[in-house]
Amino acid sequence: DAGITQSPRYKITETGRQVTLMCHQTWSHSYMFWYRQDLGHGLRLIYYSAAADITDKGEVPDGYVVSRSKTENFPLTLESATRSQTSVYFCASSSPAGGYEQYFGPGTRLTVT
Amino acid sequence: QKEVEQDPGPLSVPEGAIVSLNCTYSNSAFQYFMWYRQYSRKGPELLMYTYSSGNKEDGRFTAQVDKSSKYISLFIRDSQPSDSATYLCAGSGYSSASKIIFGSGTRLSIRP
Numbered sequence: 001d002a003g004i005t006q007s008p009r010y011k012i013t014e015t016g017r018q019v020t021l022m023c024h025q026t027w028s029h030s031y032m033f034w035y036r037q038d039l040g041h042g043l044r045l046i047y048y049s050a051a052a053d054i055t056d057k058g059e060v061p062d063g064y065v066v067s068r069s070k071t072e073n074f075p076l077t078l079e080s081a082t083r084s085q086t087s088v089y090f091c092a093s094s095s096p097a098g099g100y101e102q103y104f105g106p107g108t109r110l111t112v113t
Numbered sequence: 114q115k116e117v118e119q120d121p122g123p124l125s126v127p128e129g130a131i132v133s134l135n136c137t138y139s140n141s142a143f144q145y146f147m148w149y150r151q152y153s154r155k156g157p158e159l160l161m162y163t164y165s166s167g168n169k170e171d172g173r174f175t176a177q178v179d180k181s182s183k184y185i186s187l188f189i190r191d192s193q194p195s196d197s198a199t200y201l202c203a204g205s206g207y208s209s210a211s212k213i214i215f216g217s218g219t220r221l222s223i224r225p
Contacts, residue, residue, distance in 0.1 A: 041217060043157070090157070099205060099211055100145035100159075102159070104157050106156050107156055
């Protein structure tokens with residue numbers, strides 16, 4: 001399927017467990033982003049990547065790890081999940097020519113118990 | 114202080130009304146100003162963008178930016194129930210590497 005996909009769509013995990021959220025895009029966009037969306041905070045940038053093997057921290061990176069070995073994939077790992085990481089996570093991508101337009105995935109709703 | 118401030122609402126108006134959504138921002142480096150629309154349990158999608166100050170119209174939607182007062186507005190004419198969504202304003206710099214800073218979103222409901 002063309003576009004940007006995220007998996008899983010819903011996830012419940014326990015405190016202390018490692019969780020990986022997957023993101024895949026088919027446009028060959030060089031930029032990819034991970035956001036979390038919480039009531040009252042809007043979208044906050046966790047990590048972003050300008051190209052394969054190039055990643056950088058966003059506004060709220062603590063507790064998260066990313067990697068990007070291939071242009072089309074950008075997984076986000078919660079090394080030891082905490083209740084404060086309960087949120088909706090969105091992956092997005094954009095091309096260098098249109099940095100103002102990001103294409104978002106459908107989101108992953110994560111609950112940490 | 115957040116770089117982009119937005120009233121979270123909710124805002125409820127009758128069908129056919131004119132809707133005005135507003136944001137303020139503090140980052141003088143912003144050159145692009147965007148409105149994203151997010152339906153319930155979906156990802157945001159770009160609705161409109163404006164470069165620098167001025168107005169931009171697209172059908173029933175008009176985006177307005179006043180850089181002197183750091184004010185961003187979105188007007189929706191002849192509002193429809195299908196316009197019910199959360200609207201996020203956002204700003205970014207000129208460089209393609211600039212990050213987008215989003216407001217917290219205004220939830221809008223159009224009553225039939």
